[in-house]
Amino acid sequence: MFVPRRIFPRYNISLADFKGHHVKALTKLTHLAPQIDMVLEVRDSRAPISTRNVLFDKPLQGKEKIVLYSKNDLSGVPIDLLKKWHNNKERFVMVDCRNGGDMKRLIQMIREKHDRMHPKPPLGVRVIITGMPNVGKSTLVNTLRKIGLNRTKNVARTGGQPGVTRSTSEIIRIHQNPEILVYDTPGVFLPKVKDVETMMSLALVGTIKPIKIDPVMVADYLLFVLNLQDPTGSKYRKYIKHPTNDIYELLEKIADKIKRVRRTKNGIQIDEIGSSLHFIDEWKQGRMGKCLFDLDAIKEIDQLQFQENYDEERLRVNYEIKPKVNRQANASNALFEL
Numbered sequence: 395m396f397v398p399r400r401i402f403p404r405y406n407i408s409l410a411d412f413k414g415h416h417v418k419a420l421t422k423l424t425h426l427a428p429q430i431d432m433v434l435e436v437r438d439s440r441a442p443i444s445t446r447n448v449l450f451d452k453p454l455q456g457k458e459k460i461v462l463y464s465k466n467d468l469s470g471v472p473i474d475l476l477k478k479w480h481n482n483k484e485r486f487v488m489v490d491c492r493n494g495g496d497m498k499r500l501i502q503m504i505r506e507k508h509d510r511m512h513p514k515p516p517l518g519v520r521v522i523i524t525g526m527p528n529v530g531k532s533t534l535v536n537t538l539r540k541i542g543l544n545r546t547k548n549v550a551r552t553g554g555q556p557g558v559t560r561s562t563s564e565i566i567r568i569h570q571n572p573e574i575l576v577y578d579t580p581g582v583f584l585p586k587v588k589d590v591e592t593m594m595s596l597a598l599v600g601t602i603k604p605i606k607i608d609p610v611m612v613a614d615y616l617l618f619v620l621n622l623q624d625p626t627g628s629k630y631r632k633y634i635k636h637p638t639n640d641i642y643e644l645l646e647k648i649a650d651k652i653k654r655v656r657r658t659k660n661g662i663q664i665d666e667i668g669s670s671l672h673f674i675d676e677w678k679q680g681r682m683g684k685c686l687f688d689l690d691a692i693k694e695i696d697q698l699q700f701q702e703n704y705d706e707e708r709l710r711v712n713y714e715i716k717p718k719v720n721r722q723a724n725a726s727n728a729l730f731e732l
Protein backbone atom coordinates (compact mmCIF):
# COMPACT_ATOMS: atom_id res chain seq x y z
CA MET A 395 0.00 0.00 0.00
CA PHE A 396 1.22 3.52 -0.86
CA VAL A 397 2.09 5.69 2.15
CA PRO A 398 2.51 9.44 1.47
CA ARG A 399 5.44 11.27 3.02
CA ARG A 400 4.53 13.00 6.25
CA ILE A 401 7.62 15.22 6.41
CA PHE A 402 8.94 17.55 3.72
CA PRO A 403 12.75 17.84 3.29
CA ARG A 404 14.46 20.86 4.92
CA TYR A 405 15.58 22.44 1.65
CA ASN A 406 17.95 25.32 2.12
CA ILE A 407 16.06 28.26 0.58
CA SER A 408 15.69 31.96 1.34
CA LEU A 409 12.62 32.75 3.43
CA ALA A 410 12.52 36.41 2.40
CA ASP A 411 11.23 38.41 -0.58
CA PHE A 412 10.75 41.87 0.94
CA LYS A 413 11.26 44.62 -1.63
CA GLY A 414 11.56 48.40 -1.69
CA HIS A 415 8.04 48.96 -2.99
CA HIS A 416 6.66 46.81 -0.15
CA VAL A 417 8.21 49.22 2.40
CA LYS A 418 6.84 52.18 0.42
CA ALA A 419 3.35 50.64 0.37
CA LEU A 420 3.40 50.09 4.13
CA THR A 421 4.46 53.70 4.77
CA LYS A 422 1.67 54.95 2.49
CA LEU A 423 -0.79 52.69 4.30
CA THR A 424 0.21 54.23 7.63
CA HIS A 425 -0.36 57.74 6.21
CA LEU A 426 -3.76 56.81 4.77
CA ALA A 427 -4.95 54.96 7.89
CA PRO A 428 -6.71 57.88 9.66
CA GLN A 429 -9.08 58.40 6.68
CA ILE A 430 -9.95 54.70 6.29
CA ASP A 431 -13.36 53.44 7.45
CA MET A 432 -13.01 49.80 6.49
CA VAL A 433 -10.34 47.27 5.53
CA LEU A 434 -10.77 44.39 3.08
CA GLU A 435 -7.84 42.05 3.66
CA VAL A 436 -7.48 39.59 0.80
CA ARG A 437 -5.95 36.13 1.37
CA ASP A 438 -5.68 33.35 -1.19
CA SER A 439 -8.01 30.59 0.01
CA ARG A 440 -5.63 27.92 -1.37
CA ALA A 441 -3.01 29.16 1.10
CA PRO A 442 -5.20 30.71 3.79
CA ILE A 443 -2.52 30.66 6.48
CA SER A 444 0.54 31.56 4.41
CA THR A 445 -1.13 34.57 2.76
CA ARG A 446 -2.04 36.18 6.10
CA ASN A 447 0.08 39.26 6.63
CA VAL A 448 0.32 40.59 10.17
CA LEU A 449 2.24 43.67 8.96
CA PHE A 450 -1.10 45.31 8.11
CA ASP A 451 -2.48 44.85 11.61
CA LYS A 452 -0.54 47.63 13.31
CA PRO A 453 -1.16 50.58 10.95
CA LEU A 454 -4.82 49.56 10.52
CA GLN A 455 -5.44 48.67 14.15
CA GLY A 456 -9.01 49.26 15.35
CA LYS A 457 -10.47 49.53 11.83
CA GLU A 458 -13.46 47.43 10.88
CA LYS A 459 -12.13 44.58 8.76
CA ILE A 460 -13.48 41.81 6.55
CA VAL A 461 -11.10 39.03 5.54
CA LEU A 462 -11.74 37.92 1.97
CA TYR A 463 -10.59 34.43 0.99
CA SER A 464 -10.12 34.86 -2.76
CA LYS A 465 -9.95 32.27 -5.54
CA ASN A 466 -12.64 30.30 -3.80
CA ASP A 467 -13.31 28.64 -7.17
CA LEU A 468 -9.85 26.98 -7.01
CA SER A 469 -9.69 26.13 -3.32
CA GLY A 470 -10.42 23.03 -1.31
CA VAL A 471 -10.58 24.78 2.07
CA PRO A 472 -13.69 23.79 4.03
CA ILE A 473 -15.73 26.66 5.43
CA ASP A 474 -15.86 24.88 8.81
CA LEU A 475 -12.12 25.27 9.17
CA LEU A 476 -12.33 29.01 8.48
CA LYS A 477 -15.21 29.30 10.98
CA LYS A 478 -13.07 27.53 13.57
CA TRP A 479 -10.13 29.88 12.99
CA HIS A 480 -12.15 33.09 13.01
CA ASN A 481 -14.29 31.92 15.90
CA ASN A 482 -16.97 34.63 15.39
CA LYS A 483 -14.37 37.28 16.24
CA GLU A 484 -13.51 38.44 12.75
CA ARG A 485 -15.77 38.59 9.70
CA PHE A 486 -14.70 36.61 6.66
CA VAL A 487 -16.14 35.73 3.25
CA MET A 488 -14.99 33.35 0.56
CA VAL A 489 -15.05 34.98 -2.87
CA ASP A 490 -14.21 34.58 -6.50
CA CYS A 491 -12.96 38.10 -7.25
CA ARG A 492 -14.25 37.83 -10.82
CA ASN A 493 -17.76 36.87 -9.77
CA GLY A 494 -20.49 39.51 -9.93
CA GLY A 495 -22.74 37.82 -7.35
CA ASP A 496 -19.93 37.68 -4.79
CA MET A 497 -19.15 41.35 -5.39
CA LYS A 498 -22.83 42.32 -4.97
CA ARG A 499 -22.81 40.67 -1.54
CA LEU A 500 -19.60 42.47 -0.63
CA ILE A 501 -21.00 45.86 -1.68
CA GLN A 502 -24.03 45.11 0.47
CA MET A 503 -21.73 44.51 3.47
CA ILE A 504 -20.02 47.86 2.87
CA ARG A 505 -23.41 49.57 2.52
CA GLU A 506 -24.39 48.12 5.90
CA LYS A 507 -21.24 49.68 7.34
CA HIS A 508 -22.37 53.02 5.88
CA ASP A 509 -25.80 52.57 7.49
CA ARG A 510 -24.18 51.99 10.89
CA MET A 511 -22.03 55.14 10.65
CA HIS A 512 -23.14 58.24 12.61
CA PRO A 513 -22.56 60.88 11.47
CA LYS A 514 -22.53 59.78 7.84
CA PRO A 515 -19.12 60.28 6.18
CA PRO A 516 -19.52 63.46 4.04
CA LEU A 517 -17.14 62.18 1.34
CA GLY A 518 -18.28 58.56 1.33
CA VAL A 519 -17.09 55.31 2.93
CA ARG A 520 -13.36 54.82 2.36
CA VAL A 521 -12.20 51.25 2.02
CA ILE A 522 -8.63 50.00 1.67
CA ILE A 523 -7.80 46.70 0.01
CA THR A 524 -4.71 45.00 1.42
CA GLY A 525 -3.02 41.64 0.98
CA MET A 526 0.04 39.72 -0.17
CA PRO A 527 1.11 39.97 -3.86
CA ASN A 528 -1.07 38.26 -6.48
CA VAL A 529 -3.96 37.34 -4.19
CA GLY A 530 -6.49 39.15 -6.40
CA LYS A 531 -6.74 42.72 -5.02
CA SER A 532 -6.83 44.55 -8.36
CA THR A 533 -9.25 42.02 -9.85
CA LEU A 534 -11.48 42.66 -6.84
CA VAL A 535 -11.40 46.45 -7.43
CA ASN A 536 -12.23 46.02 -11.12
CA THR A 537 -15.17 43.68 -10.49
CA LEU A 538 -16.49 45.80 -7.60
CA ARG A 539 -16.48 48.83 -9.89
CA LYS A 540 -18.13 46.96 -12.75
CA ILE A 541 -20.91 45.74 -10.47
CA GLY A 542 -21.26 48.86 -8.32
CA LEU A 543 -21.20 51.42 -11.15
CA ASN A 544 -22.10 49.23 -14.10
CA ARG A 545 -18.81 50.07 -15.85
CA THR A 546 -17.07 47.76 -18.28
CA LYS A 547 -13.56 49.23 -18.30
CA ASN A 548 -10.89 47.99 -15.85
CA VAL A 549 -9.14 50.63 -13.78
CA ALA A 550 -6.57 48.49 -11.95
CA ARG A 551 -3.92 46.47 -13.78
CA THR A 552 -4.03 42.75 -13.06
CA GLY A 553 -1.82 39.81 -14.01
CA GLY A 554 -0.73 36.30 -13.17
CA GLN A 555 2.60 37.54 -11.74
CA PRO A 556 3.21 39.07 -8.32
CA GLY A 557 4.02 42.78 -8.16
CA VAL A 558 1.77 44.01 -11.00
CA THR A 559 0.52 46.84 -8.76
CA ARG A 560 3.60 48.84 -7.73
CA SER A 561 2.03 51.82 -5.96
CA THR A 562 -1.11 52.61 -3.99
CA SER A 563 -3.87 53.77 -6.33
CA GLU A 564 -5.65 57.09 -6.26
CA ILE A 565 -9.03 56.68 -4.71
CA ILE A 566 -11.44 54.75 -6.96
CA ARG A 567 -15.21 55.14 -6.78
CA ILE A 568 -17.04 51.81 -6.89
CA HIS A 569 -20.56 52.85 -5.86
CA GLN A 570 -22.84 55.88 -5.65
CA ASN A 571 -25.64 56.40 -3.12
CA PRO A 572 -24.01 55.70 -0.82
CA GLU A 573 -20.64 56.78 -2.08
CA ILE A 574 -18.08 53.97 -1.68
CA LEU A 575 -14.43 54.65 -2.50
CA VAL A 576 -11.54 52.20 -2.45
CA TYR A 577 -7.75 52.28 -2.46
CA ASP A 578 -5.96 49.44 -4.26
CA THR A 579 -2.55 48.79 -2.67
CA PRO A 580 0.49 46.86 -3.92
CA GLY A 581 0.89 43.39 -2.45
CA VAL A 582 3.17 43.40 0.58
CA PHE A 583 5.36 40.44 1.55
CA LEU A 584 6.65 39.62 5.04
CA PRO A 585 10.31 40.43 5.87
CA LYS A 586 10.76 36.70 6.56
CA VAL A 587 8.28 33.81 6.47
CA LYS A 588 7.96 31.06 9.08
CA ASP A 589 9.36 28.03 7.30
CA VAL A 590 10.17 26.26 4.02
CA GLU A 591 6.60 24.93 3.65
CA THR A 592 5.15 28.46 3.87
CA MET A 593 7.56 29.69 1.18
CA MET A 594 6.66 26.76 -1.08
CA SER A 595 2.96 27.39 -0.58
CA LEU A 596 3.44 31.08 -1.49
CA ALA A 597 5.30 30.06 -4.63
CA LEU A 598 2.41 27.80 -5.63
CA VAL A 599 -0.19 30.55 -5.33
CA GLY A 600 2.07 32.99 -7.22
CA THR A 601 2.87 35.35 -4.35
CA ILE A 602 6.55 34.99 -5.16
CA LYS A 603 8.01 34.59 -8.63
CA PRO A 604 8.67 30.94 -9.57
CA ILE A 605 12.35 31.71 -10.31
CA LYS A 606 12.95 32.67 -6.65
CA ILE A 607 13.05 28.96 -5.73
CA ASP A 608 14.26 25.96 -7.71
CA PRO A 609 11.06 24.83 -9.54
CA VAL A 610 11.94 21.16 -8.91
CA MET A 611 11.72 21.82 -5.15
CA VAL A 612 8.38 23.59 -5.59
CA ALA A 613 7.11 20.71 -7.73
CA ASP A 614 8.30 18.28 -5.03
CA TYR A 615 6.33 20.23 -2.42
CA LEU A 616 3.28 20.18 -4.71
CA LEU A 617 3.56 16.41 -5.02
CA PHE A 618 3.94 16.16 -1.24
CA VAL A 619 0.73 18.13 -0.51
CA LEU A 620 -1.23 16.43 -3.28
CA ASN A 621 -0.37 13.01 -1.83
CA LEU A 622 -1.40 14.11 1.65
CA GLN A 623 -4.79 15.20 0.31
CA ASP A 624 -5.31 12.17 -1.88
CA PRO A 625 -2.98 9.17 -1.50
CA THR A 626 -4.46 7.37 -4.52
CA GLY A 627 -2.43 9.50 -6.96
CA SER A 628 -5.61 10.50 -8.81
CA LYS A 629 -4.56 14.16 -8.77
CA TYR A 630 -1.74 13.47 -11.25
CA ARG A 631 -3.00 10.27 -12.89
CA LYS A 632 -2.92 11.84 -16.31
CA TYR A 633 0.88 11.60 -16.10
CA ILE A 634 1.49 8.43 -14.11
CA LYS A 635 -0.76 5.50 -13.26
CA HIS A 636 0.36 4.88 -9.67
CA PRO A 637 0.93 7.20 -6.67
CA THR A 638 4.54 8.16 -6.03
CA ASN A 639 6.66 10.08 -3.52
CA ASP A 640 9.47 10.41 -6.04
CA ILE A 641 9.36 13.76 -7.87
CA TYR A 642 11.93 12.63 -10.45
CA GLU A 643 9.76 9.64 -11.40
CA LEU A 644 6.82 11.99 -11.93
CA LEU A 645 8.86 14.62 -13.81
CA GLU A 646 10.09 11.96 -16.19
CA LYS A 647 6.50 11.03 -17.05
CA ILE A 648 5.47 14.69 -17.38
CA ALA A 649 8.46 15.39 -19.65
CA ASP A 650 7.45 12.45 -21.79
CA LYS A 651 3.87 13.69 -22.05
CA ILE A 652 4.72 17.32 -22.88
CA LYS A 653 7.65 16.35 -25.10
CA ARG A 654 10.47 17.69 -22.97
CA VAL A 655 12.73 14.65 -23.40
CA ARG A 656 15.85 14.81 -25.57
CA ARG A 657 17.45 11.65 -26.78
CA THR A 658 21.18 12.17 -27.36
CA LYS A 659 23.91 9.70 -28.11
CA ASN A 660 24.85 9.87 -24.41
CA GLY A 661 21.37 8.85 -23.34
CA ILE A 662 18.08 10.53 -22.42
CA GLN A 663 17.91 14.14 -21.14
CA ILE A 664 14.85 15.21 -19.18
CA ASP A 665 13.94 18.91 -18.98
CA GLU A 666 13.27 18.85 -15.24
CA ILE A 667 12.83 22.61 -14.87
CA GLY A 668 10.38 22.87 -17.80
CA SER A 669 8.41 19.86 -16.57
CA SER A 670 8.30 21.24 -13.01
CA LEU A 671 7.07 24.64 -14.23
CA HIS A 672 4.42 22.92 -16.33
CA PHE A 673 3.20 20.85 -13.34
CA ILE A 674 3.17 23.93 -11.04
CA ASP A 675 1.35 26.07 -13.59
CA GLU A 676 -1.36 23.45 -14.17
CA TRP A 677 -2.23 23.65 -10.48
CA LYS A 678 -1.68 27.38 -10.06
CA GLN A 679 -4.12 28.16 -12.87
CA GLY A 680 -6.67 25.71 -11.48
CA ARG A 681 -6.65 23.43 -14.54
CA MET A 682 -6.22 20.30 -12.39
CA GLY A 683 -9.05 20.98 -9.94
CA LYS A 684 -9.36 22.40 -6.47
CA CYS A 685 -6.49 22.22 -4.00
CA LEU A 686 -5.00 23.43 -0.76
CA PHE A 687 -1.29 24.24 -0.47
CA ASP A 688 -0.86 25.08 3.23
CA LEU A 689 0.52 22.15 5.19
CA ASP A 690 -0.90 23.37 8.52
CA ALA A 691 -4.38 23.67 7.01
CA ILE A 692 -4.13 20.20 5.46
CA LYS A 693 -3.14 18.75 8.84
CA GLU A 694 -6.10 20.46 10.52
CA ILE A 695 -8.49 19.13 7.88
CA ASP A 696 -7.08 15.68 8.58
CA GLN A 697 -8.08 16.07 12.20
CA LEU A 698 -11.51 17.52 11.33
CA GLN A 699 -12.04 14.67 8.87
CA PHE A 700 -10.93 12.15 11.48
CA GLN A 701 -13.39 13.56 14.01
CA GLU A 702 -16.19 13.61 11.41
CA ASN A 703 -15.54 9.99 10.42
CA TYR A 704 -15.37 9.02 14.06
CA ASP A 705 -18.70 10.77 14.83
CA GLU A 706 -20.32 9.17 11.80
CA GLU A 707 -19.06 5.76 12.87
CA ARG A 708 -20.40 6.29 16.38
CA LEU A 709 -23.81 7.14 14.95
CA ARG A 710 -23.75 4.18 12.60
CA VAL A 711 -22.68 1.66 15.24
CA ASN A 712 -25.16 2.96 17.79
CA TYR A 713 -27.90 2.86 15.20
CA GLU A 714 -27.10 -0.66 14.10
CA ILE A 715 -26.36 -2.15 17.47
CA LYS A 716 -28.90 -0.54 19.74
CA PRO A 717 -32.06 -2.28 18.50
CA LYS A 718 -30.40 -5.67 19.00
CA VAL A 719 -28.82 -5.00 22.37
CA ASN A 720 -31.93 -3.26 23.69
CA ARG A 721 -33.49 -6.64 24.02
CA GLN A 722 -30.59 -7.77 26.16
CA ALA A 723 -29.56 -6.81 29.62
CA ASN A 724 -28.51 -3.19 30.24
CA ALA A 725 -25.05 -4.35 31.23
CA SER A 726 -24.24 -5.63 27.74
CA ASN A 727 -25.51 -2.33 26.26
CA ALA A 728 -22.71 -0.51 28.00
CA LEU A 729 -20.21 -2.54 26.02
CA PHE A 730 -21.13 -0.66 22.86
CA GLU A 731 -20.94 2.80 24.28
CA LEU A 732 -18.04 4.58 22.65
Ligand SMILES: Nc1nc2c(ncn2[C@@H]2O[C@H](COP(=O)(O)OP(=O)(O)OP(=O)(O)O)[C@@H](O)[C@H]2O)c(=O)[nH]1
Binds near residue numbers: 466492551555559579
Ligand atom coordinates in the same frame (compact mmCIF):
# COMPACT_ATOMS: atom_id res chain seq x y z
N1 LIG B 1 -9.61 31.80 -10.51
C1 LIG B 1 -9.49 33.01 -9.94
N2 LIG B 1 -8.52 33.83 -10.38
C2 LIG B 1 -8.40 35.04 -9.79
C3 LIG B 1 -9.26 35.45 -8.75
N3 LIG B 1 -8.86 36.68 -8.35
C4 LIG B 1 -7.83 37.03 -9.12
N4 LIG B 1 -7.53 36.05 -10.00
C5 LIG B 1 -6.39 36.01 -10.94
O1 LIG B 1 -5.20 36.09 -10.14
C6 LIG B 1 -4.19 36.84 -10.80
C7 LIG B 1 -3.69 37.94 -9.89
O2 LIG B 1 -4.72 38.88 -9.68
P1 LIG B 1 -4.43 40.43 -9.35
O3 LIG B 1 -5.77 41.07 -9.17
O4 LIG B 1 -3.51 41.04 -10.35
O5 LIG B 1 -3.68 40.29 -7.95
P2 LIG B 1 -3.09 41.46 -7.02
O6 LIG B 1 -3.33 41.04 -5.62
O7 LIG B 1 -3.64 42.79 -7.41
O8 LIG B 1 -1.53 41.36 -7.37
P3 LIG B 1 -0.33 42.40 -7.06
O9 LIG B 1 -0.46 43.51 -8.05
O10 LIG B 1 0.89 41.57 -7.23
O11 LIG B 1 -0.44 42.87 -5.65
C8 LIG B 1 -4.83 37.35 -12.10
O12 LIG B 1 -4.43 36.47 -13.14
C9 LIG B 1 -6.33 37.23 -11.85
O13 LIG B 1 -7.07 37.01 -13.03
C10 LIG B 1 -10.29 34.53 -8.30
O14 LIG B 1 -11.05 34.79 -7.34
N5 LIG B 1 -10.34 33.33 -8.94
